Amino acid sequence: MTLKGKTAVITGSNSGIGLGVARELARAGANVVLNSFTDRDEDHALAASIAEEFGVEAKYVKADMSNGDECRALIEKAGGCDILVNNAGIQHVSPIDEFPVDKWNAILAINLSSAFHTTAAALPVMRARGWGRVVNIASAHGLTASPYKSAYVAAKHGVVGLTKVTALETAEEPITCNAICPGYVLTPLVEAQIPDTMAKYNMGREEVIKKVMLERQPSREFATVEQLGGTTVFLCSDAAQQITGTTISVDGGWTAL
Ligand code: NAD
Numbered sequence: 001m002t003l004k005g006k007t008a009v010i011t012g013s014n015s016g017i018g019l020g021v022a023r024e025l026a027r028a029g030a031n032v033v034l035n036s037f038t039d040r041d042e043d044h045a046l047a048a049s050i051a052e053e054f055g056v057e058a059k060y061v062k063a064d065m066s067n068g069d070e071c072r073a074l075i076e077k078a079g080g081c082d083i084l085v086n087n088a089g090i091q092h093v094s095p096i097d098e099f100p101v102d103k104w105n106a107i108l109a110i111n112l113s114s115a116f117h118t119t120a121a122a123l124p125v126m127r128a129r130g131w132g133r134v135v136n137i138a139s140a141h142g143l144t145a146s147p148y149k150s151a152y153v154a155a156k157h158g159v160v161g162l163t164k165v166t167a168l169e170t171a172e173e174p175i176t177c178n179a180i181c182p183g184y185v186l187t188p189l190v191e192a193q194i195p196d197t198m199a200k201y202n203m204g205r206e207e208v209i210k211k212v213m214l215e216r217q218p219s220r221e222f223a224t225v226e227q228l229g230g231t232t233v234f235l236c237s238d239a240a241q242q243i244t245g246t247t248i249s250v251d252g253g254w255t256a257l
Contacts, residue, residue: 012088020225219252
């Protein structure tokens with residue numbers, strides 16, 4: 001499986017799943033464009049280290065995925081886009097009647113609207129290049145729900161819907177669009193939920209991981225960023241040409257329950 005010569009743009013890729021996906025795409029030969037809103041020296045250094053490790057081209061482009069214009073500009077600044085991975089995402093946990101409106105708006109913008117903007121900008125580029133893959137990192141919460149995650153669940157269900165529409169609008173072209181729905185992966189996003197959950201249930205860290213998080217995941221193991229990257233590489237391969245408009249769960253059986 002080689003993606004040599006393809007250019008992949010991965011939103012929100014300076015940590016966690018996005019970085020793991022970027023590394024696996026680079027391992028498969030793709031040139032990669034990393035993104036976040038931070039623009040630190042270490043973000044550029046990450047791109048340089050991927051270029052060196054895998055012998056591909058890699059660069060970092062700053063763009064805030066809460067801003068539609070910056071989402072579209074990311075595709076332009078990438079200098080080509082054969083593979084688009086919409087991964088940027090944030091989380092906030094709160095009952096609906098206490099949910100801060102600014103958090104609701106930010107989650108909808110970063111987790112859902114950014115994918116609309118980047119996809120809108122990338123499809124003409126893919127059409128001009130005669131090939132394309134859009135991979136949206138949704139969530140098990142794009143297929144199921146949990147209390148207190150209203151914005152996240154709504155956004156991720158929206159991502160699954162957007163995935164289907166994108167697939168239908170490109171069905172007769174050599175372009176596919178699919179969503180990956182991860183269960184729990186131990187990234188900074190999940191780490192950030194652990195202290196509050198420890199306080200809420202008066203549990204230690206390991207107990208929270210075992211009894212609250214992995215209780216929901218029948219494999220009782222976290223998925224890894226490498227596994228998410230490998231699934232993305234598969235969806236970008238020729239073997240997946242007829243796979244479009246679907247969701248692939250990488251969730252240890254969560255959504256089978
Ligand atoms: P993470 O916090 O490690 O990564 C989030 C990424 O998004 C970071 O690179 C961050 O810089 C970027 N980001 C945040 N706000 C941004 C903005 N305004 N503009 C540009 N980039 C921004 O978390 P993660 O777990 O790797 O999450 C990645 C994706 O996977 C998210 O969409 C998340 O919803 C999804 N996901 C994660 C899990 C999990 O268990 N970790 C499960 C299901 C889905």
